[in-house]
Amino acid sequence: MPPVLGYWKQRGLAQPIRLLLNYVEEEYEEKYYESGPAPDFSRESWLSEKFKLGLPFPNNPYWIDGDIAIVQSHAILKHLGRKHNLCPTTEQEKIRCDILEHQLDDFVWAFIYVCYAKKLSNWDYAEKRSEYLSKLPDMLKEYSEFLEDRPWFTGKNLTYVDFLAYDILDMHRVFAPGCLDDFKNLVDFMANFEALPTIKKYMQSDRFLKKPIWNKYADWRGD
Ligand SMILES: N[C@@H](CCC(=O)N[C@@H](CS)C(=O)NCC(=O)O)C(=O)O
Structure with a gap:
């Protein structure tokens, strides 16, 4: 099973992780959550799974790769950075x-x-x-x-x-x-x-989520 990156269907805090994954061309699955329509913008799609995923401090974005389960966007990014040699050295x-x-x-x-x-x-x-x-x-x-x-x-x-x-x-x-x-x-x-080259390829692909930047209930979501 490929690893899963779970997050709202928006750029938000997951986009740097997506960019890094596509830069190194790591195979993974996107699990998108979508909030409901106005005026309630239900978060049920996420809340119904939030506590069942085995995440520490359940939140999204999350990354699940076998027995590795990570929350906090920077912790995910740094894990992937270490894995793919994208860390500072001196x-x-x-x-x-x-x-x-x-x-x-x-x-x-x-x-x-x-x-x-x-x-x-x-x-x-x-x-x-x-x-x-x-x-x-x-x-x-x-x-x-x-x-x-x-x-x-x-x-x-x-x-x-x-x-x-x-x-x-x-x-x-x-x-x-x-x-x-x-x-x-x-x-x-x-x-x-x-x-x-791999970023260019990703940005030209239909996997690339250019917008929206933020969720439906934001004042500005960049779409
Ligand atoms: N510091 C966390 C913030 C995570 C966060 O605020 N996630 C928002 C979306 S941007 C969310 O909807 N989390 C789900 C929840 O609170 O249940 C990170 O960088 O990952």
């Missing part, structure tokens, strides 16, 4: 990788709180969006300065954090078109990532 690279991984987690959650403004915090989406957009150039500038002239975020080799970085930056290209344009090294990073 201490300097490890430090950069750790910094970036946690920075990107802060970034994605700040974005999630805007995209699900009403649902998560009863915030006004338009207000939060415009506040967020006013801060975005400074946030992106920090990523650009961190990358400098390296081909990949930890150095000369592609590592699992590049999959996280690519996807969050790409989500922002959809959310705020043109937002990367002032940062040539980020634009080059995106182009270099998309030019990786």
Whole structure:
């Protein structure tokens, strides 16, 4: 039985994992869950299985591969990174990788709180969006300065954090078109990532889930 990646039928937190799996061409099955229609957006498709899968801290995305059962998107990504030699090797690279991984987690959650403004915090989406957009150039500038002239975020080799970085930056290209344009090294990073032959092949295949980015009950889901 091939391993299974379970998650909502959206990019969300699973997309960097999907990108990595397809980059290394590991065979796996996608188990998609779909929430119901408005106004209830039932999560029953997931909840009916959540506690029956043998997962620690049951959640999604999850990865089940024989007797390996993993939750937490970063734990899955790092497991796959170790398995496929997509980890930093020198201490300097490890430090950069750790910094970036946690920075990107802060970034994605700040974005999630805007995209699900009403649902998560009863915030006004338009207000939060415009506040967020006013801060975005400074946030992106920090990523650009961190990358400098390296081909990949930890150095000369592609590592699992590049999959996280690519996807969050790409989500922002959809959310705020043109937002990367002032940062040539980020634009080059995106182009270099998309030019990786197996990534290119995946993105052209019908397995590639380009949208929606978030669930049906988000204020902004990128579709
Ligand atoms: N920190 C976790 C967050 C997981 C999470 O919040 N999953 C959401 C979808 S993005 C969910 O619907 N989980 C199912 C649940 O809470 O039962 C991760 O990175 O995997």
